[in-house]
Amino acid sequence: MKVLIVQPIHESGINLLRSAGFDIIYASSPDPKVVSREIKDIDGVIVRTAPFTSEIIEQADSLKVISRHGVGVDNIDIESASKKGILVLNTPGVNDVSVAEHTIAMILALSKRIKDIDNAVRIGNFSIREEYSIIDIEGKTLGIIGFGRIGSLVAKKCRYAFNMKILVYDPYVDREKVEDVNGELVDLETLLRDSDFVTIHAPLSSETRGLIGERELRLMKPSAFIINMARGPIWDETAVVKALSEGWIKGAGTDVFEEEPPSLDNPLLKLNNIILSPHMAALTKECVIRMAICSAQGVVDVLTGKTPKSIVNYSLLKKYGKI
Numbered sequence: 001m002k003v004l005i006v007q008p009i010h011e012s013g014i015n016l017l018r019s020a021g022f023d024i025i026y027a028s029s030p031d032p033k034v035v036s037r038e039i040k041d042i043d044g045v046i047v048r049t050a051p052f053t054s055e056i057i058e059q060a061d062s063l064k065v066i067s068r069h070g071v072g073v074d075n076i077d078i079e080s081a082s083k084k085g086i087l088v089l090n091t092p093g094v095n096d097v098s099v100a101e102h103t104i105a106m107i108l109a110l111s112k113r114i115k116d117i118d119n120a121v122r123i124g125n126f127s128i129r130e131e132y133s134i135i136d137i138e139g140k141t142l143g144i145i146g147f148g149r150i151g152s153l154v155a156k157k158c159r160y161a162f163n164m165k166i167l168v169y170d171p172y173v174d175r176e177k178v179e180d181v182n183g184e185l186v187d188l189e190t191l192l193r194d195s196d197f198v199t200i201h202a203p204l205s206s207e208t209r210g211l212i213g214e215r216e217l218r219l220m221k222p223s224a225f226i227i228n229m230a231r232g233p234i235w236d237e238t239a240v241v242k243a244l245s246e247g248w249i250k251g252a253g254t255d256v257f258e259e260e261p262p263s264l265d266n267p268l269l270k271l272n273n274i275i276l277s278p279h280m281a282a283l284t285k286e287c288v289i290r291m292a293i294c295s296a297q298g299v300v301d302v303l304t305g306k307t308p309k310s311i312v313n314y315s316l317l318k319k320y321g322k323i
Contacts, residue, residue: 043062
C-alpha cells in the first residue's frame with residue numbers, strides 16, 4: 001500500500017509507516033493542483049497545514065484515510081472525504097503542552113516588553129528601564145476563548161503559576177470544567193471588557209470565523225493584550241491593525257495569519273506592538289515527533305483494519321452510510 005506525505009514530517013513517523021510495510025511517496029509540492037495529480041493509487045495520506053481540497057479528493061481512486069499531522073482540520077474538505085467514505089483523523093492532545101507554553105511565552109513577552117527592551121539595549125537606550133512600563137501578570141485577568149485541551153491547559157498553568165483570574169467563553173463547555181480551575185464561564189462581551197489578556201484557542205468554523213472584529217476589540221481595555229493561537233480568520237486582521245495603531249488595545253501576539261505565509265506588505269508586519277511567530281507553536285522538537293508518530297499510527301491502523309483513536313468525521317461517515 002502507498003502512503004503520500006504531502007509535507008515533510010519527522011523521520012519517526014516515516015519509520016513507523018515503513019515498518020508496517022507501506023511504500024512512502026513524497027508529494028512534489030503541497031500545491032493542490034500537484035497533489036491532485038499525484039493522489040492516484042494512494043491508499044493513505046498524511047497532511048499538515050496544506051489545503052486538502054475537494055478537487056484532490058475527487059481524483060483519489062484508492063484513498064482510505066487522511067491523517068492530519070496536528071489537531072485543526074479546517075484545511076481538509078471533510079464533507080467531500082466523508083461522501084467517498086474516506087476517514088479523516090487528527091492527533092488530539094499531542095500538541096497541548098507545546099501550544100500552551102507558546103501562549104504563556106507570548107503573555108510574558110508582551111507584559112515584560114521583551115522585544116522592545118532588547119532592541120533598546122542594542123541601540124544604547126539603557127534609560128528605557130526608567131519608563132516603568134513593564135507589568136506583572138500575577139493576579140491579572142486572563143480571558144480564554146475556546147476551552148478545549150489547549151485552552152484549559154493554559155488556564156491551569158496561568159491560574160496556578162501566576163494566580164491569574166480565569167474567564168472563559170465557550171458555548172460548548174460545561175461550567176463544571178471551568179470551575180475545576182477556579183474559572184468563571186462568561187459571555188464574550190464580559191470576557192473582552194474585563195480581561196487584561198485574551199487568548200484565542202477555538203477551532204475555525206462558520207461560528208468562529210470573524211469572531212473578533214472591530215466591535216469586539218473596542219470592548220477591550222486600552223491596557224489589554226490579545227493573542228491568537230488558533231487560526232488567522234478567527235479575528236479580522238484589518239480590525240486588529242486598526243486597534244493596535246490607534247491604541248484601542250496595548251498589544252497583541254499571533255502565531256497564525258489569514259494568509260500563510262503572510263505577504264511582506266501585510267500591515268501586521270509593520271507594527272511594533274505585536275509579536276509574530278510563523279505558525280510554529282506546535283513545532284517543538286518533542287511535539288513534531290509526537291505528531292508524526294500519532295498521525296502515522298492512524299494511517300497504519302486504518303490500512304491494517306484496526307480502529308484508529310480519533311476519527312474526526314465519524315458522524316458524517318455514518319450519515320452517508322459509509323460505516
